[in-house]
Amino acid sequence: MKAVQLRAPVVGPDSVAHQARLLQWWEAEGGLKGFFGSVDHKVIGIRYIVTAFVFLMLGGLEALVMRLQLAGPDRSLLTPQQYDQLFSTHGMTMIFLYASPVLSGFSNYLWPLMLGSRDMAFPRLNALGYWIYLASGIFLYTGFLTGNGPNDGWFNYVPYASRPYNPGLNEDFYSLGMVFLGIATTVGAANFIVTAFRTRAPGMSLDRLPILAWGTLTASFANLVVVPAVSLAFLMLWLDRQFGTQFFNTAGGGAPLLWQHLFWIFGHPWVYAIVLPAMGMVSDGLPVFCRRPLVGYSLVAISTVATMILGFGVWVHHMFATGLPGLGMSFFSAASIAITLPSAVAVFAWLATIRFGKPVITTAFLFFSSMILLFVIGGVSGFMTASVPVDWQLTDTYFVVAHLHYVLIGINVFPVVGAIYFWFPKMRGRMLDERLGRWNFWVMFIGFNLAFLPMHLTGLLGMPRRIYSYGPEMGWTTLNLITSLGSFVFASGVLLLLVNVIRSWSKGQPAGANPWDAPTLEWSVSSPPPVYNFAVIPTVASRHPLWEGRLSSPTCSSLQEGPLLDEGRESLGTSAVEASPDMILEVPQDSCAPAVLAAGVAGTFSGLILKSEPLVIVSAVVLGLALLWWLWPRRQLREREPA
Amino acid sequence: MTEELLVPSRSLPVGPIGRRGVGWWGVGTLVASEAALFTYLLFAYFYLGATAGDGWVLEPRPHLAVALPNTLLLLASSLVAWWAERGVLRARRAQALIGFGMATLMGGAFALIQLHEWHTKPFSFGTSSYGSLYFLTTGLHEAHVVVGVLILAFIFLWTALDYFSPRRRLSVSAGVLYWHFVDAVWLFVFTTYYLTPYLGFGR
Numbered sequence: 051m052k053a054v055q056l057r058a059p060v061v062g063p064d065s066v067a068h069q070a071r072l073l074q075w076w077e078a079e080g081g082l083k084g085f086f087g088s089v090d091h092k093v094i095g096i097r098y099i100v101t102a103f104v105f106l107m108l109g110g111l112e113a114l115v116m117r118l119q120l121a122g123p124d125r126s127l128l129t130p131q132q133y134d135q136l137f138s139t140h141g142m143t144m145i146f147l148y149a150s151p152v153l154s155g156f157s158n159y160l161w162p163l164m165l166g167s168r169d170m171a172f173p174r175l176n177a178l179g180y181w182i183y184l185a186s187g188i189f190l191y192t193g194f195l196t197g198n199g200p201n202d203g204w205f206n207y208v209p210y211a212s213r214p215y216n217p218g219l220n221e222d223f224y225s226l227g228m229v230f231l232g233i234a235t236t237v238g239a240a241n242f243i244v245t246a247f248r249t250r251a252p253g254m255s256l257d258r259l260p261i262l263a264w265g266t267l268t269a270s271f272a273n274l275v276v277v278p279a280v281s282l283a284f285l286m287l288w289l290d291r292q293f294g295t296q297f298f299n300t301a302g303g304g305a306p307l308l309w310q311h312l313f314w315i316f317g318h319p320w321v322y323a324i325v326l327p328a329m330g331m332v333s334d335g336l337p338v339f340c341r342r343p344l345v346g347y348s349l350v351a352i353s354t355v356a357t358m359i360l361g362f363g364v365w366v367h368h369m370f371a372t373g374l375p376g377l378g379m380s381f382f383s384a385a386s387i388a389i390t391l392p393s394a395v396a397v398f399a400w401l402a403t404i405r406f407g408k409p410v411i412t413t414a415f416l417f418f419s420s421m422i423l424l425f426v427i428g429g430v431s432g433f434m435t436a437s438v439p440v441d442w443q444l445t446d447t448y449f450v451v452a453h454l455h456y457v458l459i460g461i462n463v464f465p466v467v468g469a470i471y472f473w474f475p476k477m478r479g480r481m482l483d484e485r486l487g488r489w490n491f492w493v494m495f496i497g498f499n500l501a502f503l504p505m506h507l508t509g510l511l512g513m514p515r516r517i518y519s520y521g522p523e524m525g526w527t528t529l530n531l532i533t534s535l536g537s538f539v540f541a542s543g544v545l546l547l548l549v550n551v552i553r554s555w556s557k558g559q560p561a562g563a564n565p566w567d568a569p570t571l572e573w574s575v576s577s578p579p580p581v582y583n584f585a586v587i588p589t590v591a592s593r594h595p596l597w598e599g600r601l602s603s604p605t606c607s608s609l610q611e612g613p614l615l616d617e618g619r620e621s622l623g624t625s626a627v628e629a630s631p632d633m634i635l636e637v638p639q640d641s642c643a644p645a646v647l648a649a650g651v652a653g654t655f656s657g658l659i660l661k662s663e664p665l666v667i668v669s670a671v672v673l674g675l676a677l678l679w680w681l682w683p684r685r686q687l688r689e690r691e692p693a
Numbered sequence: 694m695t696e697e698l699l700v701p702s703r704s705l706p707v708g709p710i711g712r713r714g715v716g717w718w719g720v721g722t723l724v725a726s727e728a729a730l731f732t733y734l735l736f737a738y739f740y741l742g743a744t745a746g747d748g749w750v751l752e753p754r755p756h757l758a759v760a761l762p763n764t765l766l767l768l769a770s771s772l773v774a775w776w777a778e779r780g781v782l783r784a785r786r787a788q789a790l791i792g793f794g795m796a797t798l799m800g801g802a803f804a805l806i807q808l809h810e811w812h813t814k815p816f817s818f819g820t821s822s823y824g825s826l827y828f829l830t831t832g833l834h835e836a837h838v839v840v841g842v843l844i845l846a847f848i849f850l851w852t853a854l855d856y857f858s859p860r861r862r863l864s865v866s867a868g869v870l871y872w873h874f875v876d877a878v879w880l881f882v883f884t885t886y887y888l889t890p891y892l893g894f895g896r
Contacts, residue, residue: 055860056704171715240722248715274722278730282737286829295818295825297737303745304822308737315733623715633706633713678847683856683864688708689716690856690864 059613059622059634064585071616076168076582079640087640089173090581094180095159096477101184102152106463108191109143110541112136117501121534123522133518134201135220139194141204142224146231147187149324149462154179154238156469157266157327159477161242163572163579164260166251166588168621169637171244174644174680175237181648182234186227189655193223200224203516205317205368206287208298208309213291222659225288230655232281239270239277246270247626251571253590253607254629257351260570261344264351265330268358269323276362280316283309307372314365322361325457326354328465329396329425332418335465335472336400338568339415340407343594343601346399353392360389370441379438386436393429397422412566413487417468420495424460428453431506446516449509455502467494467547474551475565479577480558486550494543501536504529569594574609586612587622590629618686636687647676709863720867724874727837731878734830735885741822742895750895751816751823755887759813763806764883767838770799771876774845778869781862786852793849796872800842807835827886834875834882841875844868 062068078084078093088094116136119127128136158176162169170176193199198219202210211221246259246267259267286297287309296302298309337344344350366374366382400422409415431453435441444450467490475481508529513520520526564573571588572579573596588609592598595607613622615634623633653669656662683689706713742749777792811828818828848868851857857865889895 055707055710057707058704172719175719236726240719240726243722244715244718248718274726275729278726279733282730282733286737286825289818289825289829293818295829296820296822297825297829299822302819302821302825303741303749304825305741305744307744308740311740312733312737631705633710634708635715636708681847681864683851688861690851691858691861 057617057634059615059631061612062586062614063611068614068616069580069585072582072585073580075616075619076580078581083642084640086645087177087642089169089177089638089640089644091158091162091170091173091176092477092579092581094176095155095157097180098151098155098158098183100155101180101187102148102155105143105147105187106152106544109140109148110544112140112143114537114541116140117534117537119518120520120530122531123520123524123527125519128518130518131201134516135194135197135199137516138200138203138206138224142190142200144458145204145320145324146228147183147190149458150235150320151183152466153266153269153324153327153462154183156331156466156473157242157262158238160473160572161245161263161266162249162583163476163575164263164570165245165249166254166571166584166590167245167249168583168587168615168619169249170241171249171635172241174638174641175241177641178644178647179234179238179241181645182237182651183231185648185652186230186234186655189230189652189659190223190227193220193227198223205313206309208287208290208306211287212298219659222288222291225284225291226655226659228284229281229288230651232277233651235273235277239273242266242270243274248623248632249621249635250624250629251588251590252612252622252624252629252631254624256627256629257348258590258593259351260330261333261347261350261354262327262330264354265326265328265333268354269326272319272323272358272361276316276319279312280320283312283316286312307369310369310372311365314368317368318365319358319361321457322358325461326357328421328462328469330354331465331469331472332400332421333396334570335414335468336418337403337407338472338566339410339412339418340403341410342403342407343569343597344399345402345406346395347593349395350399353395356392357389360385360392364389364436367436367441370438371445376438383436383438387433390429390433390436393425397426397429412471413482413484413491414468414471414566416488416491416495417464417471420491421460421464421468424456424464424498427503428456428460431456444509446514447509448505448513448515451515452502452505452509455505459498459502464494470547470551472566473572474554475558475561476572476577476579478555478558479561480554480556481561481565482550482554482558486546486553490543490546490550492543493546494540497536497539497541497543499536501533501540504532504536508533564596567596569597571595571609586610586614588612638687641680643676643680647673647680650674650676708861710860712863712866714863716863716867717870720870724871727874728878730833731830731881734826734833735881738826738830738885739894741826745822745895749821749823750890751821751827752814753890753895755890756813757887759806759810760883760887763803763810764879766799766806767803767876767879770796770803771873773799774869774872778862778865781852781857781865782859784859786855789852789857790849793845793852797842797845797849800838800845800872804835804838804842807831807838830882830886834879837875837878841872844871 078088078090119125201220209215246263289295290297296304298304298306333344333350363385364382367386370379435444471482471487508526511526513526561577563576575583589607589612591607594601598606619637619639621635621637622631623635624630625632650669650673654666654673657665657669685692709716773792774796777789777796780788780792816824818825848865
């Protein structure tokens with residue numbers, strides 16, 4: 051028997067019989083195998099979001115304990131050592147275990163639905179990314195819970211982090227954990243890139259991509275090439291600490307500044323990687339509530355990419371106080387100032403969208419639009435520190451802490467909470483409560499500004515970041531008390547979100563397919579979507595397939611009739627730029643190989659921290675076998691000829 | 694109707710045909726990320742070398758007697774792997790088997806000779822930052838060679854099991870792409886550590 055190698059996809063209308071046929075191929079298995087083996091992007095996306103929120107809560111609790119310590123002068127709730135671990139773990143948690151994974155979760159869930167595909171390009175790799183993220187998070191927190199959390203800040207400068215000055219296992223957990231987590235980020239980025247270029251619905255040319263896809267795609271390109279820098283830096287640090295190499299040791303010809311270069315070559319592009327997709331959420335969500343398309347779509351898309359490109363050239367602005375040559379610093383200062391231009395494009399596009407639209411005030415709208423204000427505040431304080439002399443005055447003070455929280459909470463947490471109000475109905479099929487939502491928004495918004503706006507002043511008054519206590523004579527007491535109060539108000543706002551999600555999970559109003567009357571493809575399928583997403587592959591003729599009757603678009607998309615692709619677990623592969631049909635993709639079935647592979651990786655890293663050779667060897671063998679099982683050419687995926 | 698424009702009645706490949714498949718792109722992204730890793734390793738070399746004082750390079754005149762032929766061996770293995778892939782492409786199984794068998798052995802030989810090369814070095818990874826970087830960079834490359842050799846060995850096995858045809862061969866093409874990358878990146882490592890000292894870097 052010769053297998054079919056070429057086939058013209060049958061085009062037809064959606065029907066009940068057709069859906070039943072699809073379900074045969076796509077229906078998920080139950081039980082343990084279903085749990086560990088699922089490769090459905092929707093399941094994985096929700097797992098990412100839930101896990102990231104658990105870490106957000108943990109990081110938030112750490113912050114609250116620190117705010118109790120700093121609420122008044124000379125308090126002794128925490129020892130200096132405990133404080134060190136708390137602020138470092140707080141940073142690590144929020145930046146690495148919350149901010150990026152939560153965006154990966156939304157993109158994982160939404161991409162195939164927005165792009166009109168039945169899954170990501172690499173469903174099993176998607177599952178691997180999640181398992182590795184979860185395992186590395188547990189690994190890092192094992193360190194923290196055994197008193198071995200990171201304790202030199204999230205950017206972990208040597209020589210503080212070198213063994214002579216930090217002899218515990220703290221930095222070893224952090225180093226290995228970050229290399230471990232880097233695997234998840236890298237495979238996730240690779241998956242997004244290939245998905246964006248190869249699995250869009252026919253007709254969804256690059257200029258019709260939702261901005262969220264632009265943001266995540268851009269961030270993924272960055273992650274793909276900058277994560278190796280930080281993995282390498284942490285590997286070098288671990289080798290210096292455990293095997294006597296000399297990378298950062300001046301006595302052995304090494305250079306502490308090498309750490310800073312490698313870390314920030316990664317670190318600054320990473321900052322954009324954790325805000326660009328969130329800005330994309332606003333660019334896609336805000337116009338829905340303004341009842342009009344985004345103003346300046348092309349400019350926003352281009353500025354997203356431009357931000358990232360400039361973002362590769364600004365890392366030295368974190369190092370202005372390290373005594374680098376003045377001429378070099380001027381270049382980095384100029385680049386850091388120039389990067390405000392593409393950011394401003396997005397801000398003005400959002401403002402114009404509100405101005406020229408007819409805003410409908412919902413909780414999601416409030417979160418999305420307030421983000422613009424917070425973005426401007428965080429952007430302007432960042433712009434100030436882009437200037438070298440100002441930076442010299444402000445570096446390592448609470449001004450910088452205020453700036454980075456306006457950026458990370460303002461441009462990540464606020465859009466993400468808005469996105470939950472916006473897309474929860476799609477994920478769960480039920481609406482979140484709008485009344486509770488208003489309380490949720492105002493408590494978070496007021497609490498956030500109460501906590502972080504005074505912090506600018508605390509910084510200008512000279513309070514250094516990362517000190518565990520201060521004396522009453524410094525004049526920082528009132529400001530710190532306000533910040534501590536604000537942080538508790540903010541935290542109770544986040545708690546309201548949790549209450550709303552738990553209550554609405556089973557008791558919310560039924561949502562229907564398109565409760566917001568939104569224009570993009572994910573709203574054309576039921577809520578929650580069927581396991582195969584689209585019964586027929588849609589064909590797209592505009593940026594707003596569901597608004598075509600109203601906007602004067604000359605062409606029309608086809609959503610109810612199209613390629614049926616029901617002769618297997620199939621989806622459509624399309625060409626990179628124009629998205630014309632190129633091939634029929636065989637989508638892998640559920641598989642436990644990713645979970646086993648992740649367990650092998652986890653075992654290997656555990657063996658390295660415990661210095662247990664047998665554990666490393668056994669885990670590496672498990673890892674190798676899982677990889678082989680995964681990559682063995684399969685008939686179902688048509689990777690080999692039938693014998 | 695746009696639909697008729699966009700969904701032509703012409704036939705589409707079902708599953709990966711030739712290099713056409715998402716797997717090819719996937720290995721491409723892997724190569725991009727790995728290339729970045731080696732870029733940072735070489736950045737570290739030039740950064741430390743440029744900021745350190747005289748005598749940072751512990752081997753101002755690296756011995757080429759073993760390293761140069763070994764480099765040529767690795768490059769030749771890339772050619773052989775390419776020739777073997779052509780065998781799969783033209784349904785010549787004997788050519789493919791001989792080619793992948795040879796490429797596997799050549800890669801394995803490179804790895805062993807590299808182990809020997811490490812033993813002849815007058816410094817160790819703890820001697821100085823130069824030693825640390827030399828062993829980390831060549832060590833990470835060696836790890837990539839070992840993975841590449843395993844990939845070539847499995848392609849040999851799968852070819853022997855008659856899994857592939859000129860059309861169904863994405864695993865072959867993706868594996869060979871990875872091997873070309875492992876060889877190409879060595880050229881940069883070799884040039885940096887073995888040739889730039891002759892050009893005066895680090896002296």
